[in-house]
Amino acid sequence: MKFEVLKSSVGEWLKGTGPESDIVMSSRVRLARNLAQYPFVGRASEMERREVEEFLRSRLTKTSVGSRLEYMDLGGLEDLDRQFLVERQLISREHADATGARGVAIDSAEQVSLMINEEDHLRIQCLHSGLDLEAVWAQIRSVDEEIEAVVPYAFHQRWGYLTACPTNVGTGIRVSVMLHLPALVITRQIDKVFRSLHKISLAVRGLYGEGSQAFGDFYQISNQITLGRTESELISQVADVVPVLIDYERRARDFLLEETERNVHDQVSRAFGILRTAQTISAEETMQLLSRVRMGVLLGLVDDLHVSDVNKLLVRTQPAHLQKMKGIDLDTKDRNIERARFLRSYFEAGSSGEN
Amino acid sequence: MQCQQCDKQAMFHITELETGDVRELHLCEDHARVYLNQAEADSQENESDGTGGAVGVGQTAKELSEIDQRVCEMCGITFFEFRNQGRLGCPHDYVQFEEELEPLIANIHGELKHTGCRPKRERSAEDQSVLPESTEKLTSVIGMRKEIREAVEDEDYEVAGTLRDDIQKILHQWHAEESKE
Numbered sequence: 001m002k003f004e005v006l007k008s009s010v011g012e013w014l015k016g017t018g019p020e021s022d023i024v025m026s027s028r029v030r031l032a033r034n035l036a037q038y039p040f041v042g043r044a045s046e047m048e049r050r051e052v053e054e055f056l057r058s059r060l061t062k063t064s065v066g067s068r069l070e071y072m073d074l075g076g077l078e079d080l081d082r083q084f085l086v087e088r089q090l091i092s093r094e095h096a097d098a099t100g101a102r103g104v105a106i107d108s109a110e111q112v113s114l115m116i117n118e119e120d121h122l123r124i125q126c127l128h129s130g131l132d133l134e135a136v137w138a139q140i141r142s143v144d145e146e147i148e149a150v151v152p153y154a155f156h157q158r159w160g161y162l163t164a165c166p167t168n169v170g171t172g173i174r175v176s177v178m179l180h181l182p183a184l185v186i187t188r189q190i191d192k193v194f195r196s197l198h199k200i201s202l203a204v205r206g207l208y209g210e211g212s213q214a215f216g217d218f219y220q221i222s223n224q225i226t227l228g229r230t231e232s233e234l235i236s237q238v239a240d241v242v243p244v245l246i247d248y249e250r251r252a253r254d255f256l257l258e259e260t261e262r263n264v265h266d267q268v269s270r271a272f273g274i275l276r277t278a279q280t281i282s283a284e285e286t287m288q289l290l291s292r293v294r295m296g297v298l299l300g301l302v303d304d305l306h307v308s309d310v311n312k313l314l315v316r317t318q319p320a321h322l323q324k325m326k327g328i329d330l331d332t333k334d335r336n337i338e339r340a341r342f343l344r345s346y347f348e349a350g351s352s353g354e355n
Numbered sequence: 356m357q358c359q360q361c362d363k364q365a366m367f368h369i370t371e372l373e374t375g376d377v378r379e380l381h382l383c384e385d386h387a388r389v390y391l392n393q394a395e396a397d398s399q400e401n402e403s404d405g406t407g408g409a410v411g412v413g414q415t416a417k418e419l420s421e422i423d424q425r426v427c428e429m430c431g432i433t434f435f436e437f438r439n440q441g442r443l444g445c446p447h448d449y450v451q452f453e454e455e456l457e458p459l460i461a462n463i464h465g466e467l468k469h470t471g472c473r474p475k476r477e478r479s480a481e482d483q484s485v486l487p488e489s490t491e492k493l494t495s496v497i498g499m500r501k502e503i504r505e506a507v508e509d510e511d512y513e514v515a516g517t518l519r520d521d522i523q524k525i526l527h528q529w530h531a532e533e534s535k536e
């Protein structure tokens with residue numbers, strides 16, 4: 001099974017490479033597409049959903065991209081495996097939790113993922129490490145063009161690509177970048193920054209946790225509008241604001257170093273200390289501490305640890321990853337113990353010893 | 356996303372900017388209507404900035420219930436069902452409910468015309484403001500499948516068989532055109 005490979009690797013987007021990867025974790029573009037000859041997923045009968053899945057699956061094998069991808073039937077997977085794919089950002093939580101015929105095709109680098117029967121018949125996602133929207137767009141555009149040659153997309157001259165929800169109609173594009181902004185959080189400037197983003201109709205949400213209560217200072221910026229602008233314009237809308245945010249975050253990091261180096265160093269060291277020695281630790285606390293340590297690594301306050309190690313740990317300490325590694329289902333209490341055990345042994349072994 | 360005031364799907368994502376303060380609202384159709392009516396009453400300015408023209412806002416109850424009863428001839432969804440779930444039933448809904456969707460789409464996107472990429476096969480027909488012929492034909496298959504189900508229920512297998520053949524013809528025609536390119 002493919003999971004054996006996934007378990008021992010991490011996606012390309014976690015490698016901590018690519019432009020500005022000290023602050024920009026990843027760049028992602030998603031396209032929503034539907035077949036013209038079927039009702040949207042929410043209104044399709046189970047038989048129609050199965051037909052959509054079979055149709056898309058068989059058509060995708062006719063494309064060169066499709067033949068490179070590994071297909072997984074989500075309905076046939078265990079809950080834990082679906083959860084694992086969510087943590088890996090290869091499928092959405094909604095896609096995991098839905099019922100009925102649905103699937104996902106992913107490439108071995110975990111950059112391309114094609115979700116079948118999510119909210120739309122087809123959702124194409126492309127994910128890269130660092131700030132790399134141009135390359136992501138080029139890649140997803142070529143995937144989309146390959147598929148459009150063998151699949152009748154529902155398209156309207158005026159409304160563009162037709163989607164189940166009118167909020168996605170037109171380009172069907174969602175452009176997002178995931179940013180790590182710990183210094184803006186510590187210096188309490190983050191709300192001000194987000195307010196200015198809302199004014200230019202960009203959406204911000206915390207990557208982990210609910211609503212604005214983000215764990216670990218990871219934030220996702222994305223476009224809200226999808227109609228009446230070209231894909232390039234929508235990509236620029238997000239891309240143009242990123243350098244500004246990077247600049248703010250860098251300045252806040254410099255400020256912390258100059259004005260409160262002792263304090264910052266203390267916070268980072270304590271965070272690292274807890275991660276190395278805790279006997280039980282929640283996912284939320286882990287996220288928060290890893291965020292501090294990640295900043296510490298980038299500020300040169302932590303030796304012997306690479307950003308890619310921290311990125312990997314952010315994913316591998318999540319519930320499904322821990323359980324897949326351990327090979328058994330664990331409740332929250334046991335997960336917290338297992339998470340602490342995993343972290344201790346990871347740091348004991350020496351971070352660069354593996355992978 | 357869920358409405359902040361009930362369990363329904365949030366259809367309206369409103370960002371309010373008030374004297375240096377930002378409030379984000381995620382509301383279902385009904386609560387958005389209440390909120391927007393309120394907001395309109397609060398501020399005396401009555402500009403046509405999109406929000407005032409949204410579906411359900413500023414329309415009488417009678418007009419609304421008439422709109423709600425409209426049905427897509429392909430997938431059978433009513434406009435009321437769409438308003439409740441926040442999801443359309445099939446691609447044809449964008450044709451069937453074009454007039455009703457217009458204010459809603461204007462409210463969400465501030466624009467009413469796609470300017471982005473288009474499938475290669477549609478690029479030559481940029482001036483039409485309708486479903487391309489091929490898409491139109493294919494969406495009719497959705498209605499035909501519904502008719503098949505009804506025919507089978509009525510044990511009218513002959514009609515069901517003919518419809519199945521018709522569907523196959525339409526799909527084959529598309530595949531034939533596609534492989535010609």
Ligand SMILES: [Zn+2]
Pocket residue numbers: 358359360361362363382383384385386
């Ligand atoms: Zn509501």
Ligand SMILES: [Zn+2]
Pocket residue numbers: 427428429430431432444445446447448
């Ligand atoms: Zn319909």
